Amino acid sequence: MRIFLSILFLVFSLQSWTKADDIRDFQIEGISVGDSLLKYFDKSEIDKNKYYMYKSQKYAQYNYDVRNSDYDNIVIEFKDSGNYLIGSIIARTLYKDNDFYKCSNKEKILLEDLTIIFYDNSNYIDHGIDEHEMDKSGESKGTWHTFELNDKSGWIYLECLNWSDKFNSDGFTDELKLSILNSEYGKFLATEAY
Secondary structure, three states: OOOHHHHHHHHHHHHHHHOOOOOOOOOOOOOOOOOOOOHHOOHHHHHEEEOOOOOOOOOEEEEEEEOOOOOOOEEEEEEEEOOEEEEEEEEEEEEEOOOOHHHHHHHHHHHHHHHHOOOOEEEEEEEEEEEEEOOOOOOEEEEEEEEOOOOOOOEEEEEEEOOOHHHHHHOOOOEHHHHOOOOOOOHHHHHHHO
């Protein structure tokens, strides 16, 4: 019953995306790229908990756990300046039992919905199954899917990661990630982040 309700919730929440013309029209947990993070969280809370992932500190990350959701946590990447504009939202579902089968099944459901939603207004790329670059042994694998919006306002990424036993013992967890990135943040990643 819970799975049915989760799927029903997902279908109804994704239906609102079908009329979107721009990456800013898409939301995860009610949050959109292009909005100010200050619209959702207190500045002192953000500043106390933000961190930097890249050499350039133009963008910071804010991470929070989610309750009563299909996701376990959300990572928001935002401009670390006066306006705190959101460039990326990453929703993560963690599989602590390292059950890649569950991850893969949920990925298939999301991929079907995303394919229907973005059929006419995106370029879809199925990257297939590949090794994860962090694991030099080649044992950690994942699947990656990209939807690049035709209006060039951004991308939607869907990934399912299956970490090797070594990485699992190091604290890595198999996970499903749904990401929204706007074009400005994508340009930052390509030109300034590293």
